[in-house]
Amino acid sequence: MKQSLVHIALVVDDYDQAINFYTTILGFELLEDTYIPEQDKRWVLVRPRSDLGSGCAILLAKASNEEQSEFVGNQAGGRVFMFLNTDDFHRDYENYLARGVKFIRQPTQYDYGLVAVFEDLYGNKWDLIEHAKGHPFSGT
Numbered sequence: 001m002k003q004s005l006v007h008i009a010l011v012v013d014d015y016d017q018a019i020n021f022y023t024t025i026l027g028f029e030l031l032e033d034t035y036i037p038e039q040d041k042r043w044v045l046v047r048p049r050s051d052l053g054s055g056c057a058i059l060l061a062k063a064s065n066e067e068q069s070e071f072v073g074n075q076a077g078g079r080v081f082m083f084l085n086t087d088d089f090h091r092d093y094e095n096y097l098a099r100g101v102k103f104i105r106q107p108t109q110y111d112y113g114l115v116a117v118f119e120d121l122y123g124n125k126w127d128l129i130e131h132a133k134g135h136p137f138s139g140t
Contacts, residue, residue: 007045008082009061011071012122015042018060021121022046025099026084031057048084058082073122080117080125085137089114089130096128113138 012018015033022028023046031045041064047057063069075081086092093107093116104125105117113131120126131138 005056007057007059009059010124011063011068011075012060013063013069013072015044015060015062017121019044019046022058022060025101025121026096028058073124075124078125080127082120082124082126084126084128086128086130087139089116089128092128 010018019030019033023030027049028046029049031047032043033045034043035041036043041062044060045057046060047055063072089107093103096118097103101118103116103118105115107114107116111132112135113129115127115129118126118128
């Protein structure tokens, strides 16, 4: 059996602000932005740029009621929610700092790789990580 994780929903409060953050600030690519009239919502997919041309995309899902709005910025209960793997930690870290990304945990070297924690525009926590050589996600 072959399976893959293709989308993860991220609840946001504004489509255009979220698209701007993920594409302009983080440098992700906008894969799709389609209006669905019968549901009065948009199907918006973004993902990190990759030489592989594949990988999991984020569905930017606008909160449609009070209950969903309560989860904007806290989808993982205060824990790191997303893990952004990079092939060049220092390049991306410096680029994100220059673009105003807020890092709440400074770069730290662990056995598994170099990691820093940042927040997206809503406060969700992300790891920026370059895995150590030989790690299953390092590509080496």
